[in-house]
């Protein structure tokens with residue numbers, strides 16, 4: 001019945017999305033099964049697991065996973081559940097181990113996920129299991145894990161597309177953010193709860209530059225950003241595969257990044273990418289389903305222009321609850337002033353204390369409350385996703401990056417594609 005209702009009412013190509021989908025519990029369950037149970041999901045950056053034995057614990061939908069570098073230096077992802085009776089195996093957020101010992105009965109697993117050898121794997125093994133244990137059957141449940149430019153992704157799907165195919169055209173833009181130089185995560189990712197479904201923030205970063213002039217207008221009055229229309233100049237990109245982004249550009253002669261990094265950028269990017277990087281004023285985007293990336297507007301701190309890189313995931317906890325994960329990354333070889341001011345910029349703009357986040361969160365929370373109420377309406381309520389239908393796309397001479405590119409930011413084409421991919425996933429029968 002729900003699948004029928006979705007098929008009839010979700011009409012991205014007509015710019016119509018029904019309100020109930022924002023927080024419907026049945027929709028949420030389908031998302032958990034058919035998106036978070038199958039799609040590639042971002043889990044962290046290789047700099048977070050630098051050594052053999054390093055690990056962090058992360059989320060894939062409702063599930064907790066271990067991202068660990070084995071003693072062979074390979075990064076793997078495991079369901080964080082002991083194969084004996086399912087107890088959480090790694091209870092810390094991060095650490096460095098030779099092996100994981102379950103806190104319940106003491107079953108022990110190596111850094112490659114293997115149940116350890118006889119007399120090491122289980123306490124009192126000879127007397128408790130005189131007939132022996134099937135060690136292969138006790139191997140930790142392992143996800144498919146692949147890495148792009150230091151970004152660690154995993155999926156539970158054994159047969160789905162490769163990470164390369166899934167990311168597709170968005171790789172060109174990720175190169176600008178994380179491929180341009182050796183990057184490292186500053187500290188650990190922050191986490192906080194927001195009373196909204198995961199999709200509202202994800203689609204906002206995919207496609208919604210329009211809100212900035214209104215929802216964030218206060219920040220221009222504080223002089224944190226220049227002019228209330230700071231989100232207008234630039235390009236909207238429907239990247240494909242449900243990924244979308246917006247690029248703001250500046251027209252200053254000078255690029256803003258530290259000159260010390262220029263050689264490294266040039267060595268890692270092609271000529272088009274380097275030129276684009278030099279002109280980026282801001283870049284917001286989301287790779288389906290819930291991986292957000294952001295270069296915020298450069299702001300002035302202590303008289304110097306500074307920007308940075310933020311990565312996010314929006315983890316579904318309940319139809320109206322999302323856990324935000326937020327990483328701040330910086331170029332490892334950047335001068336100290338850039339690193340120091342970058343942290344200030346991060347805390348002031350997009351973070352648990354970020355002023356942009358305060359604006360956005362209030363909106364998502366209110367939309368969620370209203371959607372909860374709309375669940376009980378008899379008549380279907382449709383929301384408007386019709387901005388910039390049938391606009392012409394730019395060609396390569398006007399914008400070098402891949403995807404369908406639109407001049408200016410008054411388009412929601414990427415948002416409509418996000419919803420098309422989303423709907424197709426939800427209606428895909430169990431594999």
Ligand code: FES
Pocket residue numbers: 082083084085086087102103104105106107
């Ligand atoms: Fe892990 Fe029993 S649940 S050892």
Ligand code: FE
Pocket residue numbers: 211212215216356360
């Ligand atoms: Fe915003």
